[in-house]
Amino acid sequence: MPEVRGVGIGLGVAQGPVARMAEHLPEPPDEHSAIGAVAEIARVREAVTAVARELEARGAAAGGNAQDVLEAQAMMAEDPTLQEQIDAALAQGKTGERAVFEAFASFRDQLTALGGYLGERAADLNDVSQRVIAHLRGLPAPGVPDPGHPFVLVAKDLAPADTALLDLDKVLAVVTSDGGPTSHTAILARGKGIVAIVGAAGAEDLADGELVIVDAASGVVTTEPTADELTRAQNRAHARAAAASAPITPGALADGTAVPLLANLGNAKGAAEAVALGAEGVGLFRTEFLFLSASQAPTVAQQREAYEELLAAFPGKKVVVRVLDAGADKPLAFLNDAHEENPALGLRGIRALHASEDILREQLTALAEADAAARAAGEGADLWVMAPMIANVEETEYFTGLAREYGIRTAGVMVEVPSAALMADRILSVTDFASIGTNDLTQYTMAADRLLGSVASFQDPWHPAVLKLIRSVGDAGRLNGKPVGICGEAAADPLLAVVLVGLGATSLSMAPTALADVRASLLAHTLGQARAIAEAALATDSAAEARAAAQHAASPTNSAVA
Known part of the structure; x- marks a missing residue:
């Protein structure tokens, strides 16, 4: 596939190797807890608190719109109604991971049905759920990869917690297969001045390490670029930086x-x-x-x-x-x-x-x-x-x-x-x-x-x-x-x-x-x-x-x- 098309955010252009976002953690199995409800409640509450504090810290570091989004995520994570749903599942003998998965999914579906501002918050609950489950399992939270060199980040979509603290010295551009011009990814990318293309059908086929050009002005990701294409893109990037x-x-x-x-x-x-x-x-x-x-x-x-x-x-x-x-x-x-x-x-x-x-x-x-x-x-x-x-x-x-x-x-x-x-x-x-x-x-x-x-x-x-x-x-x-x-x-x-x-x-x-x-x-x-x-x-x-x-x-x- 010579190119992938989507909706570009801004006029930026960047080039570099692809690094794909890791896949989400799989759905926890629906199995009986081996440690009992009391112990599960304690570990779940510790995990939820830890994740909420981490989100707040990320927000404080990012500032601006990102801070508002992440603080809202932290508040939702500790919502009493959500905690009641988790406790009810734990009382039935479920594991902490399964109880968190089910409660967040149920809460997310309820808020999605309401739409508007609450629907927006519901979209972020998937990320919070993944972070809590990862904490319970002692795993790193799903997030941005670190290949050790500058890269073009490719993902299905980005959670606000990830977009807010992207290292702009390493992340050259962002390409997502989901989202539109008013999605959180687009809004936060625009706010941080990141070269980005969202809603890019075919982005899932971009491979790790593949060299691409991301041209937000045209909404095109060019794969297998020629030397001339790379030079033209670099010249445009330099001209844009000079104009700015x-x-x-x-x-x-x-x-x-x-x-x-x-x-x-x-x-x-x-x-x-x-x-x-x-x-x-x-x-x-x-x-x-x-x-x-x-x-x-x-x-x-x-x-x-x-x-x-x-x-x-x-x-x-x-x-x-x-x-x-x-x-x-x-x-x-x-x-x-x-x-x-x-x-x-x-x-x-x-x-x-x-x-x-x-x-x-x-x-x-x-x-x-x-x-x-x-x-x-x-x-x-x-x-x-x-x-x-x-x-x-x-x-x-x-x-x-x-x-x-x-x-x-x-x-x-x-x-x-x-x-x-x-x-x-x-x-x-x-x-x-x-x-x-x-x-x-x-x-x-x-x-x-x-x-x-x-x-x-x-x-x-x-x-x-x-x-x-x-x-x-x-x-x-x-x-x-x-x-x-x-x-x-x-x-x-x-x-x-x-x-x-x-x-x-x-x-x-x-x-x-x-x-x-x-x-x-x-x-x-x-x-x-x-x-x-x-x-x-x-x-x-x-x-x-x-x-x-x-x-x-x-x-x-x-x-x-x-």
Whole structure:
């Protein structure tokens, strides 16, 4: 097989020998314990605790998004409900390994059925289960191989615990057969700036030691490369490194059309890195970190302190804050923890906040006070506040009016639901801006849970149906003279970023490490060319065809004609 194709993450290219991830531990046999339930309970609890502490330590070392993911894994490992299931199996005489396997599998299946945020956590439970079983057996935890030299890591998929602490001096690139552009592997690889290709059919046939070229820009793994191919790939890698170290300029197209490049942040701690990497502000500040680990809503004072830290890091620059995006898929006892059959379609986002309006009012109070304090101290940012999961004009009017009541000067909405995209002309007539969350918009457009592996192939923002909805929002923005941003993972795809601008996006927000590649991609095209590339993608029937059509239209020969 001369090449393997998948979805590339970024524009990077790397070459090296393959090292395959070890296979998972086999399913423990269903046999009777030889040491009794009491002894088994003790050894299982010791193993679970050890694994949880190791995950926390890995998270602390990795920081950023990886730390959030790994800390969530550690919490899930020690969940009391899970422990009860393990104890019940041990009471039946099962071995510790078998009890852990069965309990984690049952818990994983329950959470997968719930979907949304909990479904995401369920996908990580396989890794935790493997680590606990390995600890019980006295074996090394399944993980990244160490062949003693730099290598291209090939795996079915990567657990967050492995991706978070990859040694970038040894791991030249990552290739996985599973996953899509919004999978954990893709998100964490993008966040760490790793050359990666995910969803690569045929990756399982790549052999240990085989020399390959991994070209994320084209989504191709080249096997048995020629000397010329290796030289060209090396030259591209050197040119990309030189471009990344060049002076940072504001985001713009080749004709000078400004396209501000902003950062997605989960807390204020990442602000300094984002600025260093060229972020011109913040396009999505997720406030969930203040709420998800709390047993009760944070106070206005606690929230204000966090917002002041954020605003001080971006004086004079745009900072877009999303109010709490939670609900049944991210259950909070003080918001809404009622069971729902399909939480992705339930009381979440603005719906949950409307039902518990005091939480929304407190958050708006804290944001307004932080904004005033920052301005008084001469550290004011240009604060924009938006609501998640808006579905109609009524919700838009509700949130925008409430934000105005608290003195928020720029209020807007997230477009993540197809109805909002279809009504964007009316929605943007009553609010200040729209920001498109491409992850959820794709999920709801394609009726495919973005966290469910079995339908991962549907979760692709390149699909023409998704692109047409984005165009409708872009058109509505031009009609109303209102800005339209993109803050989903799609904005971090360098070629798709060009398409999004061609569809009417006026700013792009992404993981800070993706900024350099997107900046370079935009500088290669004029606005007219971006629109032509977007039209080429729209005139197709599938995500794969749209991506291929855009690549063809963006080639130097075709772009010169556009």
